[in-house]
Amino acid sequence: MIGTESPVLAVLCGDQHPPDMDSIEHVAAVRYTDEAGLKKALHGADILFVYDFLSTAVPGAWEAADKLRWLHIASAGVDPVLFPGLRESDVVLTNSRGVFDDAIAEYVLGVVLAFAKDFARSRQLQQERTWLHRETERVSGRRALVVGTGPIGRSIARLLRAAGLSVAGAGRTARESDPDFGVVHASAELTTHLGDYDYVIAVAPLTEQTKGMFDARAFAAMKPGARFVNVGRGELVVTGDLIAALRDGRPAGAALDVFDTEPLPSDSPLWTMENVLISPHMSGDFIGWRNTLVEVFAGNFERWRTGQPLRNVVDKGLGYVPSGSN
Numbered sequence: 001m002i003g004t005e006s007p008v009l010a011v012l013c014g015d016q017h018p019p020d021m022d023s024i025e026h027v028a029a030v031r032y033t034d035e036a037g038l039k040k041a042l043h044g045a046d047i048l049f050v051y052d053f054l055s056t057a058v059p060g061a062w063e064a065a066d067k068l069r070w071l072h073i074a075s076a077g078v079d080p081v082l083f084p085g086l087r088e089s090d091v092v093l094t095n096s097r098g099v100f101d102d103a104i105a106e107y108v109l110g111v112v113l114a115f116a117k118d119f120a121r122s123r124q125l126q127q128e129r130t131w132l133h134r135e136t137e138r139v140s141g142r143r144a145l146v147v148g149t150g151p152i153g154r155s156i157a158r159l160l161r162a163a164g165l166s167v168a169g170a171g172r173t174a175r176e177s178d179p180d181f182g183v184v185h186a187s188a189e190l191t192t193h194l195g196d197y198d199y200v201i202a203v204a205p206l207t208e209q210t211k212g213m214f215d216a217r218a219f220a221a222m223k224p225g226a227r228f229v230n231v232g233r234g235e236l237v238v239t240g241d242l243i244a245a246l247r248d249g250r251p252a253g254a255a256l257d258v259f260d261t262e263p264l265p266s267d268s269p270l271w272t273m274e275n276v277l278i279s280p281h282m283s284g285d286f287i288g289w290r291n292t293l294v295e296v297f298a299g300n301f302e303r304w305r306t307g308q309p310l311r312n313v314v315d316k317g318l319g320y321v322p323s324g325s326n
Contacts, residue, residue: 010041013051017289018294033100039064049297051080059083070304074293076100076152077233078314079206093314096296097151097321102282104231105155107283108168108201109163111255112139114277116226130306140164142297147190148204150233150320154180155199175284194221205320206233214238219245227253231283234259243269246276258281
């Protein structure tokens with residue numbers, strides 16, 4: 001066990017406390033806080049659990065983290081907390097890798113089918129009580145490029161392949177014979193390969209290298225008729241370039257679950273584009289996901305208390321958990 005006194009745990013959660021914290025509260029001094037109280041909660045805390053994973057308040061309160069040894073964020077992406085102060089510190093950073101993989105893959109398959117089978121138009125015609133026979137596309141034999149080869153990307157690749165699509169990946173390093181992607185292209189050469197695919201799925205982590213990777217040049221490289229899906233981070237996309245590209249018909253459509261500004265402003269042209277499907281950052285949020293996030297943290301907390309290695313340790317230089325890590 002780490003130390004003889006009860007560890008102090010700060011939980012950034014706002015008004016919505018995480019569920020199922022009883023077992024942790026029995027062995028730790030838990031301080032639930034909103035953004036305004038974070039500095040006070042961090043002073044003397046051993047652990048910070050960022051349950052409100054969309055919050056950007058941690059950098060501003062960091063000066064109060066005088067005893068912090070471990071920070072856990074309740075998401076796979078760590079960009080809200082990966083700032084210079086944390087990078088340069090000895091504080092261990094862990095994430096909730098694995099919770100959202102299959103749910104996000106199901107979302108991606110769903111929007112691929114929605115595009116191919118023209119579900120949005122069918123719903124519109126139903127509301128108009130209009131009987132209009134159309135032909136739709138097959139997904140079998142179509143080609144998909146998954147940009148981001150971490151666990152979520154791999155789940156997407158497996159599910160799309162099961163539906164009959166031919167799938168490749170794009171990641172930091174090009175390689176052949178990957179078990180899930182087959183071929184993996186180097187992200188640095190992305191525009192060279194975009195024109196070969198019918199569906200382009202963005203699920204890369206947000207880093208200095210990936211920020212704005214989908215810009216006017218990338219969209220212009222896509223084939224006519226291609227669809228773009230973003231379930232990674234909104235900042236992977238230059239939004240103005242995407243809007244202009246959609247108006248020009250390349251890509252022919254987009255399914256967007258994440259945006260550089262959330263909530264998506266009501267005056268965004270994306271809301272009214274017929275070739276765009278919008279969801280409010282919910283692609284991974286299945287029934288019971290909040291409980292699962294706490295289970296992941298509780299499991300790591302028990303490992304921390306008993307001196308065992310933590311799972312899902314993020315490489316703070318890379319910005320994600322390296323492949324092959326626990």
